[in-house]
Amino acid sequence: MQAFAALLDRLVLTPQRNGKLQLIVDYFAATPDPDRGYAVAAITRDLDFPSVKPAMLRSLMEKRMDPELFALSYNYVGDLAETISLAWPGERRANRIPPLSEVVERLKEAKRAEAPQLVASYLDALEPPSRWALLKLVTGGLRIGVSSRLAKSALARFGDKDVTEIEELWHGLEPPYEQLFSWLEGRADKPINQMAAPFRPAMLAHPLGDKDLEDIAPETHAAEWKWDGVRVQAVAEGDARRLYSRTGDDIGAAFPDIIDALDFRAAIDGELMIFDPEAERYHPLSFGDLQQRLNRKTVSKKRLASHPAFIRAYDLLHVDGDDLRALPFEDRRQKLEKFISSRQPDRFDLSPLVRFANVDDLAQARAAPPHHAVEGLMIKRLAAPYVPGRPKGEWWKWKRDPFLIDCVMMYAQRGHGRRSSFYSDFTFGVWRGDDIVPVGKAYFGFTDDELKQLDRFVRNNTTDRFGPVRQVAFGADEGLVLEIAFEGLNRSSRHKSGVAMRFPRINRIRWDKPAAEADRLESLEAMLPS
Amino acid sequence: MRYDDLLRPTPKGVYCPPGDFYIDPVGAVSRAVITHGHADHARAGHGAVIATPETIAIMEARYGDDFTTTKTPRAYGEPIDVNGVNVSLAPAGHVLGSAQAVIEKNGVRIVCSGDYKRRRDPTCAPFEVVPCDVFITEATFALPIFNHPDTGEEIRKLLASVEQFPERTHVIGAYALGKAQRIIMHLREEGYDAPIFLHGAMQKLCDLYMKFGVDLGPLEPATIENNGAKRDFGGKIVIAPPAAIQDRWARRFADPLPVFASGWMRIRQRVRQRGVELPLIVSDHADWDELTQTIKEIAPKELWITHGRDDALMRWAELNGVMARPLHLVGYEDENE
Ligand SMILES: [Zn+2]
Ligand SMILES: [Zn+2]
Numbered sequence: 068m069q070a071f072a073a074l075l076d077r078l079v080l081t082p083q084r085n086g087k088l089q090l091i092v093d094y095f096a097a098t099p100d101p102d103r104g105y106a107v108a109a110i111t112r113d114l115d116f117p118s119v120k121p122a123m124l125r126s127l128m129e130k131r132m133d134p135e136l137f138a139l140s141y142n143y144v145g146d147l148a149e150t151i152s153l154a155w156p157g158e159r160r161a162n163r164i165p166p167l168s169e170v171v172e173r174l175k176e177a178k179r180a181e182a183p184q185l186v187a188s189y190l191d192a193l194e195p196p197s198r199w200a201l202l203k204l205v206t207g208g209l210r211i212g213v214s215s216r217l218a219k220s221a222l223a224r225f226g227d228k229d230v231t232e233i234e235e236l237w238h239g240l241e242p243p244y245e246q247l248f249s250w251l252e253g254r255a256d257k258p259i260n261q262m263a264a265p266f267r268p269a270m271l272a273h274p275l276g277d278k279d280l281e282d283i284a285p286e287t288h289a290a291e292w293k294w295d296g297v298r299v300q301a302v303a304e305g306d307a308r309r310l311y312s313r314t315g316d317d318i319g320a321a322f323p324d325i326i327d328a329l330d331f332r333a334a335i336d337g338e339l340m341i342f343d344p345e346a347e348r349y350h351p352l353s354f355g356d357l358q359q360r361l362n363r364k365t366v367s368k369k370r371l372a373s374h375p376a377f378i379r380a381y382d383l384l385h386v387d388g389d390d391l392r393a394l395p396f397e398d399r400r401q402k403l404e405k406f407i408s409s410r411q412p413d414r415f416d417l418s419p420l421v422r423f424a425n426v427d428d429l430a431q432a433r434a435a436p437p438h439h440a441v442e443g444l445m446i447k448r449l450a451a452p453y454v455p456g457r458p459k460g461e462w463w464k465w466k467r468d469p470f471l472i473d474c475v476m477m478y479a480q481r482g483h484g485r486r487s488s489f490y491s492d493f494t495f496g497v498w499r500g501d502d503i504v505p506v507g508k509a510y511f512g513f514t515d516d517e518l519k520q521l522d523r524f525v526r527n528n529t530t531d532r533f534g535p536v537r538q539v540a541f542g543a544d545e546g547l548v549l550e551i552a553f554e555g556l557n558r559s560s561r562h563k564s565g566v567a568m569r570f571p572r573i574n575r576i577r578w579d580k581p582a583a584e585a586d587r588l589e590s591l592e593a594m595l596p597s
Numbered sequence: 598m599r600y601d602d603l604l605r606p607t608p609k610g611v612y613c614p615p616g617d618f619y620i621d622p623v624g625a626v627s628r629a630v631i632t633h634g635h636a637d638h639a640r641a642g643h644g645a646v647i648a649t650p651e652t653i654a655i656m657e658a659r660y661g662d663d664f665t666t667t668k669t670p671r672a673y674g675e676p677i678d679v680n681g682v683n684v685s686l687a688p689a690g691h692v693l694g695s696a697q698a699v700i701e702k703n704g705v706r707i708v709c710s711g712d713y714k715r716r717r718d719p720t721c722a723p724f725e726v727v728p729c730d731v732f733i734t735e736a737t738f739a740l741p742i743f744n745h746p747d748t749g750e751e752i753r754k755l756l757a758s759v760e761q762f763p764e765r766t767h768v769i770g771a772y773a774l775g776k777a778q779r780i781i782m783h784l785r786e787e788g789y790d791a792p793i794f795l796h797g798a799m800q801k802l803c804d805l806y807m808k809f810g811v812d813l814g815p816l817e818p819a820t821i822e823n824n825g826a827k828r829d830f831g832g833k834i835v836i837a838p839p840a841a842i843q844d845r846w847a848r849r850f851a852d853p854l855p856v857f858a859s860g861w862m863r864i865r866q867r868v869r870q871r872g873v874e875l876p877l878i879v880s881d882h883a884d885w886d887e888l889t890q891t892i893k894e895i896a897p898k899e900l901w902i903t904h905g906r907d908d909a910l911m912r913w914a915e916l917n918g919v920m921a922r923p924l925h926l927v928g929y930e931d932e933n934e
Binding site: 073079080082090132135136143145146149150153154194195481485534 | 853909
């Protein structure tokens with residue numbers, strides 16, 4: 068339990084992806100089964116402890132400690148689990164320290180009535196960091212900035228495998244993943260995914276470079292729109308129906324409407340979007356509408372009706388028991404077209420191809436897409452098989468130019484790691500009436516030299532401080548204009564300005580431009596999808 | 598004699614009317630007993646100063662030789678009569694030279710402990726329990742949530758990180774008086790014998806500790822230029838004042854890993870606020886158990902509480918039948934803040 072707690076403590080505070088990977092990989096190397104497997108499950112939030120509730124913790128504490136002293140402590144710390152982990156008046160090191168696996172296995176099976184006593188005995192046996200890990204784990208509040216994707220990358224690095232291999236296996240495995248670790252350590256063969264409707268690692272595209280354009284021709288390549296939703300894989304085989312994210316996470320629970328529609332035997336790669344229930348089918352709505360449905364455990368009837376989902380199909384990986392991935396794109400596309408037109412599956416349509424005679428046609432299409440939900444173009448080699456990962460020279464994405472807007476820097480915050488001594492996270496705003504209102508945050512897009520200049524500007528123009536944040540001078544007569552590039556815009560009730568940008572970054576620093584000439588909120592609102 | 602007649606709180610600090618002296622006054626006075634060299638307790642400009650030789654040396658290093666008109670160094674346990682009041686100094690275990698002021702007259706004894714801790718510190722003499730009528734305690738970490746872990750374990754955490762990230766420079770923020778030297782000594786005890794690199798502000802006090810017999814091992818300035826060659830600090834340990842680890846100063850190191858050694862590192866919110874990647878929970882103040890154990894051990898007739906979180910300690914005293922009163926002294930800072 069101590070090693071697991073120490074790992075969490077470091078992960079929470081380590082900003083760089085590489086540092087996190089190293090911490091996890093080192094932990095795998097130093098920790099025996101089944102502890103390390105349960106740690107993976109804890110990090111990917113695949114553990115559930117129905118018998119433990121936060122209210123129970125509070126009453127446990129009140130039995131042990133003077134309520135007034137506890138109240139003073141809780142006030143000071145501000146987090147229940149942390150306060151209990153620190154103030155728990157246990158006999159220090161009274162018992163042997165239980166391994167993570169014991170804690171997980173016993174608490175998972177504990178009945179509601181026996182859980183309090185069990186938690187109390189573990190709190191007695193553990194030190195504060197381990198108590199914190201225990202409490203956060205069993206109450207489901209473990210947020211340590213590690214995605215399941217990162218955990219899979221760590222497993223891949225630990226076993227010197229490709230991450231797509233882990234993704235492919237993932238949904239057939241159960242904690243504590245002992246078979247998986249045996250294979251990663253070279254002690255056993257690769258586990259066979261016995262699960263029906265498994266995830267098949269996705270094929271990804273490279274951004275299109277100018278040189279790449281030379282080789283593209285209608286004889287050898289196909290083009291289609293890149294839609295602005297979420298890339299998914301819908302799989303139905305045997306009795307199993309699943310919807311996977313691009314990285315193999317099962318997101319089916321949030322999309323029962325899609326799951327219901329999977330009444331075929333196939334694996335389809337496509338873009339998940341929301342359609343307008345009032346319009347002819349399927350008219351895609353904005354990414355902001357899709358966000359109403361993402362990252363949820365359940366979805367209400369009302370939302371299902373107001374924000375119905377569909378999939379615009381790009382590719383067919385499997386159909387009626389045949390694996391099509393080794394076939395060239397051309398052939399797969401033909402089968403996909405036939406599949407969609409003959410079966411007319413509900414909640415699916417076909418991503419249309421973009422016809423072109425030469426590259427200029429493509430450039431024109433990209434500049435004037437037929438629909439706001441288009442992010443750009445996808446260009447695919449006709450002969451390309453479906454290969455997991457990002458193979459070279461097969462698929463290209465050619466995004467439309469970003470939106471640009473001139474904003475004024477308002478606040479700055481220090482970065483992390485290498486950038487921890489620089490003010491590198493910037494909040495910027497635009498004019499609304501005579502005020503500047505914040506519209507977004509950016510922390511990349513500049514060179515190291517520009518970062519130094521920005522940092523100097525912040526330090527020399529600070530007007531106020533709030534904890535780690537500095538307010539800089541801004542107004543009609545002073546302030547620094549930043550040209551911000553972004554990919555799209557949504558309405559947002561969480562932002563004061565009412566809009567939220569996607570992928571904002573600093574495109575140029577406009578040292579030359581007076582703040583009074585920065586853009587106004589109205590020009591931003593005009594960019595909203597209708 | 599009433600306790601208040603021997604010692605009482607005033608806006609300038611604790612004052613002894615019959616002896617006409619203050620203990621750790623926050624403004625300039627004619628005569629002061631100084632418990633230890635931290636800036637909030639030891640200020641320049643008093644007429645006369647009674648303190649341990651170490652504390653006087655620390656004040657000279659910080660403020661110059663003329664920080665006071667009259668210096669009266671007194672070793673631990675070597676009493677002095679001040680206008681009929683007997684004053685002696687007992688070790689407080691806080692930093693080098695730190696002392697509790699033991700004040701006696703007409704059979705009444707009051708101990709003003711200044712800042713103190715109970716756990717072992719290889720850079721200074723351990724806290725001595727002095728029986729007394731009134732014990733004046735600090736309350737910096739007086740909440741049940743403060744349980745400082747074993748210092749050795751914290752240092753081993755640091756060494757493990759240095760091994761795990763050999764390309765990064767571990768830059769430790771530590772208070773220049775006491776904490777820095779203690780971290781260095783604990784590193785030596787754990788077998789770390791490589792040079793430790795110092796921010797310029799650390800050098801003077803480290804030299805002074807060495808002069809008083811605390812062997813800190815090989816220390817070098819953390820300057821980038823070494824005979825014209827750029828130095829790579831990957832895998833090295835650097836010690837700097839807390840404010841410097843996030844400052845422009847730290848940019849000289851390749852990929853610095855910010856470490857902070859303080860009792861406040863127990864609180865996750867504080868760790869995040871400071872952008873620390875590796876918190877070391879090492880404090881020169883007593884934690885909750887040390888405070889309450891010390892009070893039980895001394896069993897004073899009255900407990901007076903100076904700076905820090907007096908409400909929790911008052912509550913504890915109430916629950917444990919200890920007569921207690923908060924002095925509400927101002928002008929003393931929390932550790933490292
Ligand atoms: Zn002090
Ligand atoms: Zn103090």
